[in-house]
Amino acid sequence: MDRLKKNEIIGIILLLVVIVGAAVFSFRGTNLQGMMREGVRSLKSADADGVAMPAGKDAVNKADLSRIVVTSLSVNPNSYKDCAPDVKGLWYEKYACYMVDHRFVSLSNDGRFNGDKFVTRAEGAKIFTTAFIKNVNWYSGNQTVFVDVKPTDWFYKYVMTLVQKRVIDVGMSAVNLPQGQKQGQYFYPATYLSKDEAMGWAGRIVTSLMR
Helix, strand or coil: CCHHHHHHHHHHHHHHHHHHHHCCCCCCCHHHHHHHHHHHHHHHCCCHHHCCCCCCCCECEHHHHHHHHHHHCCCCCCCCCCCCCCCCCCCCHHHHHHHHHCCCCCCCCCCCCCCCCECEHHHHHHHHHHHHCCHHHCCCCCCCCCCCCCCCCCCHHHHHHHHHCCCCCCHHHECCCCCCCCCCECCCCCCECEHHHHHHHHHHHHHHHHC
16 A cells, blocks of 8 residues: 555544544534644644645635545545546546536536635535535525525525534624624625635534434
């Protein structure tokens, strides 16, 4: 077994340890938040595929998010390849092609995956919901907890599904707005999803499914 495969296995094991450990805590408790922060630090050093697991407050791109999602699904993506010309031979080809094959993401009009493209919070909500939750279990109501997430928005059902599953913590998403703007809790759907936040969503959604 070469070093690359050993590191990939180590990365998956560390992620599973974080997820299973988080299951004993409350979604809203500080212990879970601390566990996820430790998980981010541990996974960062896993170096699976010769590339460190994503961590930090900077925006997550499609390549890194694909790796987070597929790894969290505990599937073997090694047979997935040749889905787009711009991923061929790259470290994330198997993750990208797994995502494309299962229709968690779509290729651009010119058939490219665009792995370096940053993912917005709205797009991330759709990806996580589609990848982990059967559509019969998606939120079907018409209430909302965010000022900027309305029932008529295309991403509404995805965001509210993750709120319902306690993947998105409403309290943690609260924002103090400048005077004169409508007060309330904002999701900021057009803002880029951070790497740390993507890791946190992954841990919470898997924990939710274990209940």
